[in-house]
Amino acid sequence: MSTVISAGTNEGGQELRSRSELTAKELFREVGSVLRLSEAEAAKLAEVQTEAPEDQTMIINMGPQHPSTHGVLRLMLELQGETVLRCKPIIGYLHTGMEKTGESLTYMQGGTNVTRMDYLSPLNNELVFSLAVEKLLGIDGDIPERAVWMRMLLSELNRMSSHLLFLATNGMDIGAVSMMLYGWREREEVLRFFQKVTGLRMNHNFIRPGGLAADLPAGWRDDVLEILENLPSRLEEYDILMTGQPIWRERLQGVGAITAREAMALGATGPILRSTGVPWDLRREMPYLRYDDVEFDVIVGEHGDAYDRYAIRFNEIRESMRIVYQILDRMPSGDYRIQNKKVTPPPRARIDESMEALIHHFKIFTEGFKVPEGEVYVGIESPRGEIGCYIVSDGSSTPYRMHMRAPSFVNIQALPHMMRGGLVADAVAVISSVDPVLGEVDR
């Protein structure tokens, strides 16, 4: 460690500070003016706060080892009785420096790194990384049609598996434990298909710059059709089990409500933004791949509460199925990766015949391919919101800087606003409805 910079290290704790340590201004800021509230609204909120004397409130930790905080999310809650007055998410328990690691991996290896960030939708991570690299290489317009449609197929199936897991964890958090088993079961069927295609259930590294790692295996169409045919009747069942059920509605409706203005100010995207009535889905608004060629509806809520977020994800499974049906109809034949000697390794058969092919293959896998100098940002719609990849290249074969805009990282900022004034029992429902993946929060 030659040049460790020890500038400013102990600026203060990350924890939620008690009321007596805070100045009125800090408290006020934390409470009201964080959002673009009017003076009157903010003042009203501050009044609520000053009503609670210190000896009546209690700061408790929820997590990091709490089964319903979805991994290692730690929340510090200030409670008055059962009511949550303030809340602060404390993160970083899963931080492994993946952005730093990404700087020493070639563009070829980068996929293995990013796929581990949002481990519930790994294919979307790989997709956004690949799209960014392709844009830097200037080959984003030359990707073969089949590769584009295969990417869409995998991305939509991944959205389904992610939302099915949301149904499972949401069910478990609210107390519908049977839903947990059903959700995991359905997700497993999608994962089984992924295993057949990519060789792995998760962390595939299948979508790579230039295309995909391999073509779809024989019989893939039947496997997808089987998933699509089994699912509707089961979704009906879950609809009966949960959507109309009075206990379920009581637990979720009006819980963790957030307005469109708040969601936009906090940068929340995905189902959280859509639950407030903003019809923003990057697949529709800024189409990538061939999403402008398929028909689907953007599901929008109205109240911005946990129930709307549940209903949006539930119905997005159905919309994804609709898209997958169209992909099955229109899947073109052709190459599954670009035939660009710079990016694509030569086919296996050529290596046996040609010395040049062998050298070329070796160089691509050891040195990697060089990417022209430049910087680019690409954002796509992951199941949790906008996942973005910002890459700066210095012209070498590893990124100079690789930054992922993780949707969960931004979305959990909305937690304190969703929880304020709610019950501590609802906190679990609120965390669950945001559906954070701590792997990508901490990276």
Place this chain on the structure above:
Amino acid sequence: MSDGVETAEQTVATLHGCPLIDSHGQQVLLVPRESYVSVVKSLLVDGYDMCIDLTGIDYLNMPHRKVGAGVQPERFEVVVNLLSLTHRQRIRLRVQVPESDAVLPSLFDIHPGTEAHERETYDMFGITFDGHPDMTRILMPEDWHGHPLRKDYDQGSIPVQFKGSHS
């Protein structure tokens, strides 16, 4: 790799007094530090109502890079991605931050959603944001030394010891 005279070939236009360049078909606005907050405010009026992302870069190993439009490169750069829901457009702001004075005003009062991003940028690069309500580390432990994503921060390695291995 000479820090030569910048040509104006890249300059497309100016927006709010800042050069607007094109990077792979994406709009990039090169904003000086002094007008950073006011430009973000003007862009908010223009309809860029969401701040999607804010991050930093340490250009220590690329001191002679060309930023474009004659902008003097500095060691650090803060990159802000703004999104307009109404116009379906993105714009990227790049602000040069000198090493000697790595401070930038906070966007917290305009876009509260940058709170976590600015903390992350501080944590990883040591760029402080003036006016941020809670300028603490977010991903690293609070007693951590150094800022890991800086280029002069050694990655280091911990020798792995295997049980029963030779040597």
